[in-house]
Amino acid sequence: MLKQIEGSHAMAEAIALCRPEVICAYPITPQTHIVEGLSAMVRDGHLTGCEFINVESEFAALSVAIGSSAAGARTYTATASQGLLFMMEAVYNASGLGLPIVMTLGNRAIGAPINIWNDHSDAMSVRDAGWIMLFAETNQEAVDLHIQAFKLAEELSCPVMVNVDGFILTHAVERVDIPDPEQVDAFLPPFDPVQVLDPASPMSMGAMVGPDAFMEVRYLAHHKQMQALDRIPEIAAEFKAAFGRESGGLIRCYRCDDADTIVVAMGSVVGTLKDMVDTRRAAGDRIGVVSIGAFRPFPLEEVRNALMGARRVVVLEKALAVGMGGILASHVRMALRGHPNRVYTLIAGLGGRPILQPSLNAFMDRVAAEPHYDVHFLDLREDVVEAEIARMAAERRSGPIAENVLRRVAALGQMMLPDAAVTGDRP
Amino acid sequence: MNQTVKFYQTGTLTVGNRLLDPEHRTVQASEERSNAITCGHRACQGCGEALGARYAIDAALKAADGNLICVNATGCLEVFTTPYPETSWQLAWMHSLFGNAAAVAAGVAAAQRVKGRNRVRVVAQGGDGGTTDIGFGCLSGMFERNDDVLYICYDNEAYMNTGVQRSSATPGGARTATTPAVGEAPGNVFGTGKNVPLIAMAHNIPYVATASVADLHDLEAKVTRAMGIHGARYIHIMVPCPLGWGSASHDTIRVARLAVESGLFPLFEAEHGVVTSSRPIRRKVPVTEYLKPQKRFAHLFRPDNPHGADALARLQAQADENCRRFNLLRAEEGK
Ligand SMILES: Cc1ncc(C[n+]2csc(CCOP(=O)(O)OP(=O)(O)O)c2C)c(N)n1
Ligand code: SF4
Ligand SMILES: [Mg+2]
Numbered sequence: 001m002l003k004q005i006e007g008s009h010a011m012a013e014a015i016a017l018c019r020p021e022v023i024c025a026y027p028i029t030p031q032t033h034i035v036e037g038l039s040a041m042v043r044d045g046h047l048t049g050c051e052f053i054n055v056e057s058e059f060a061a062l063s064v065a066i067g068s069s070a071a072g073a074r075t076y077t078a079t080a081s082q083g084l085l086f087m088m089e090a091v092y093n094a095s096g097l098g099l100p101i102v103m104t105l106g107n108r109a110i111g112a113p114i115n116i117w118n119d120h121s122d123a124m125s126v127r128d129a130g131w132i133m134l135f136a137e138t139n140q141e142a143v144d145l146h147i148q149a150f151k152l153a154e155e156l157s158c159p160v161m162v163n164v165d166g167f168i169l170t171h172a173v174e175r176v177d178i179p180d181p182e183q184v185d186a187f188l189p190p191f192d193p194v195q196v197l198d199p200a201s202p203m204s205m206g207a208m209v210g211p212d213a214f215m216e217v218r219y220l221a222h223h224k225q226m227q228a229l230d231r232i233p234e235i236a237a238e239f240k241a242a243f244g245r246e247s248g249g250l251i252r253c254y255r256c257d258d259a260d261t262i263v264v265a266m267g268s269v270v271g272t273l274k275d276m277v278d279t280r281r282a283a284g285d286r287i288g289v290v291s292i293g294a295f296r297p298f299p300l301e302e303v304r305n306a307l308m309g310a311r312r313v314v315v316l317e318k319a320l321a322v323g324m325g326g327i328l329a330s331h332v333r334m335a336l337r338g339h340p341n342r343v344y345t346l347i348a349g350l351g352g353r354p355i356l357q358p359s360l361n362a363f364m365d366r367v368a369a370e371p372h373y374d375v376h377f378l379d380l381r382e383d384v385v386e387a388e389i390a391r392m393a394a395e396r397r398s399g400p401i402a403e404n405v406l407r408r409v410a411a412l413g414q415m416m417l418p419d420a421a422v423t424g425d426r427p
Numbered sequence: 428m429n430q431t432v433k434f435y436q437t438g439t440l441t442v443g444n445r446l447l448d449p450e451h452r453t454v455q456a457s458e459e460r461s462n463a464i465t466c467g468h469r470a471c472q473g474c475g476e477a478l479g480a481r482y483a484i485d486a487a488l489k490a491a492d493g494n495l496i497c498v499n500a501t502g503c504l505e506v507f508t509t510p511y512p513e514t515s516w517q518l519a520w521m522h523s524l525f526g527n528a529a530a531v532a533a534g535v536a537a538a539q540r541v542k543g544r545n546r547v548r549v550v551a552q553g554g555d556g557g558t559t560d561i562g563f564g565c566l567s568g569m570f571e572r573n574d575d576v577l578y579i580c581y582d583n584e585a586y587m588n589t590g591v592q593r594s595s596a597t598p599g600g601a602r603t604a605t606t607p608a609v610g611e612a613p614g615n616v617f618g619t620g621k622n623v624p625l626i627a628m629a630h631n632i633p634y635v636a637t638a639s640v641a642d643l644h645d646l647e648a649k650v651t652r653a654m655g656i657h658g659a660r661y662i663h664i665m666v667p668c669p670l671g672w673g674s675a676s677h678d679t680i681r682v683a684r685l686a687v688e689s690g691l692f693p694l695f696e697a698e699h700g701v702v703t704s705s706r707p708i709r710r711k712v713p714v715t716e717y718l719k720p721q722k723r724f725a726h727l728f729r730p731d732n733p734h735g736a737d738a739l740a741r742l743q744a745q746a747d748e749n750c751r752r753f754n755l756l757r758a759e760e761g762k
Contacts, residue, residue, distance in 0.1 A: 021541045022534060051537040055530065056568035063527035063565060067498065067534025070521055073541055075534075093523055197519040197535060199494045199547055204514035206522035208506055 012037030022068035030166035095130030100153035117352020144247030256288030473676025475666030490654030500553030501525035526561035555596035608726035641684035673722020685717035690746035
């Protein structure tokens with residue numbers, strides 16, 4: 001059914017359609033509306049056969065989820081940012097135990113400085129935690145990915161994280177097609193666990209494993225994700241057959257066929273990039289976009305095939321490996337190893353900074369001429385950065401950086417847009 | 428507490444097994460015992476935790492008619508019972524992390540509820556570190572929600588699995604690897620630590636009890652009583668650790684009994700925040716009798732330790748205060 005609906009509520013409805021049996025969560029912006037929606041549905045009887053548990057921390061939220069999933073209940077939780085870090089030990093534990101929990105991550109920056117707005121730092125901090133990680137481009141896809149996520153998780157007995165951009169998706173009201181319950185029931189069979197805590201057939205779960213077997217256990221976790229490389233596109237195809245929509249999959253290419261330049265990105269920013277591509281195509285630029293739908297497992301082969309023909313690849317990412325540069329970009333370079341194309345890292349949108357067409361266009365205009373193709377920062381305020389660096393060098397007790405930068409930004413006035421401000425390049 | 432004591436065995440102060448009704452006797456080897464922890468575990472000789480866990484879980488299994496799921500925090504008990512690929516557990520058992528056993532158990536209980544498996548009961552267990560320190564947030568949350576979980580803490584008063592470091596259950600004066608018996612005030616600092624049974628009571632949960640491996644009947648009776656109640660329940664069991672306490676392996680029961688008989692470890696039960704029973708001390712012993720067999724307190728008795736006498740006096744005062752608070756020295760009825 002088509003609805004004009006907030007992204008979080010649409011996701012809550014989709015999750016409810018998957019008939020979760022235990023939901024537990026701890027509030028954190030921008031995830032709150034999803035779990036509030038679910039708790040209301042449990043309370044008012046829309047979602048039956050489900051326990052909603054209010055816990056005292058994210059660590060407890062995922063721990064309760066570990067218990068209920070191990071006991072054979074379909075289990076859901078959601079978090080973001082600091083909450084994900086607070087549950088970190090349990091994040092690794094859930095995947096290590098092979099528990100098919102589905103978790104929404106309302107992608108948000110990580111502090112300090114504390115910041116509630118969107119970027120992908122939180123997701124990137126758990127990229128090696130053993131979860132399957134999917135990224136939604138639109139709220140429609142966010143809805144659809146949750147339905148696919150339960151199927152994928154339970155088939156492989158592996159937790160799945162559905163990444164949705166905080167605010168940009170979670171709080172945006174737009175038109176979303178919410179599937180019918182019968183359709184979802186037909187697509188998603190009841191949870192049939194591969195391992196379950198059951199007094200009728202007792203077994204020990206979570207035993208200590210020493211050097212004699214740990215490597216094999218880890219290898220098998222990797223093997224599962226390699227299987228997911230096959231299952232993710234298959235499930236997307238099954239989804240299309242059942243619901244009539246393209247959603248999910250490993251990667252999606254937009255106007256890439258004859259492209260000289262391809263921009264690679266994840267999540268909602270792909271929509272912005274598609275608009276940019278259309279504008280530039282109209283002006284004769286041969287440019288396309290590749291959207292990474294599955295970051296874990298990372299589809300190296302698909303990415304290589306999609307990018308091989310391009311002369312330039314710009315990886316736009318909403319995260320920064322401090323002291324190194326791009327994270328997604330490193331993955332893309334790995335996919336393209338041995339190929340002569342240039343890979344540019346464009347760090348953008350950190351802490352919710354808007355990613356604007358004029359800035360993107362300015363960067364694309366000069367990218368062909370760009371001599372260095374390492375790290376670029378979109379709309380970085382060079383004036384602020386230079387001044388702060390100088391002040392820190394001049395004064396020993398220079399004080400907290402965040403507060404100083406805020407003061408300077410206030411003094412210098414609003415951010416100016418590309419032609420006046422510099423598109424900062426800091427290798 | 429579940430029986431009227433008619434006679435004590437001379438010398439040991441234990442209730443004579445032979446003189447009890449058959450149903451009150453402790454029978455270690457019986458076809459009826461479920462032997463939750465069976466052979467193959469790697470606990471030290473004389474480990475109080477292994478003994479306590481076996482009796483507690485056996486009693487819980489019996490009360491649940493075998494329909495029990497157990498969640499275990501990281502610690503000695505977890506490590507010595509599941510050296511991969513072997514397990515000593517004869518029931519559905521799970522280990523997740525050090526600090527989340529109460530929350531994982533709450534999840535297991537939620538799953539039973541939602542699946543309509545009303546007969547399946549859930550126990551969580553951990554050491555004092557996993558309970559009073561790192562797992563305390565999850566434990567308090569489980570209490571506060573009144574989740575249908577029995578949580579059992581095996582208190583050996585330190586982090587044994589990592590080599591005997593101080594926890595918030597370590598008593599004042601005790602030597603641990605992180606409160607060494609050196610310097611001005613050797614051993615663990617007095618005036619620190621927390622009493623989790625009392626904190627559990629402050630959550631108004633239906634049942635809280637303390638127990639000791641010195642009295643296995645009492646321990647079994649308390650577990651059985653707890654299993655007859657739904658909601659959040661807490662049992663705190665004192666389990667001497669020969670390795671960490673520097674006591675002889677054959678002295679585990681004796682040391683545990685002296686802790687009770689000195690008043691340092693009061694045995695009591697509470698319902699909804701109110702103490703409902705306590706075990707009277709028949710013949711109170713000075714705390715020194717309890718402390719002396721343990722090397723972790725040896726420095727308190729050294730003549731060259733100027734603070735030894737003061738530390739002993741403080742421990743004695745704690746024991747006396749427990750006797751007063753829980754009315755442990757009352758004349759026993761029917762005697
Ligand atoms: C998060 C975390 N921190 C620290 C440890 C290391 N660790 C494992 S067991 C343990 C001590 C357990 O002490 P306690 O709970 O008292 O149980 P005991 O071994 O004494 O029975 C520690 C510190 C861990 N496994 N996980
Ligand atoms: S160290 Fe202590 S608690 Fe651990 S197995 Fe040995 S006796 Fe038991
Ligand atoms: Mg301990």
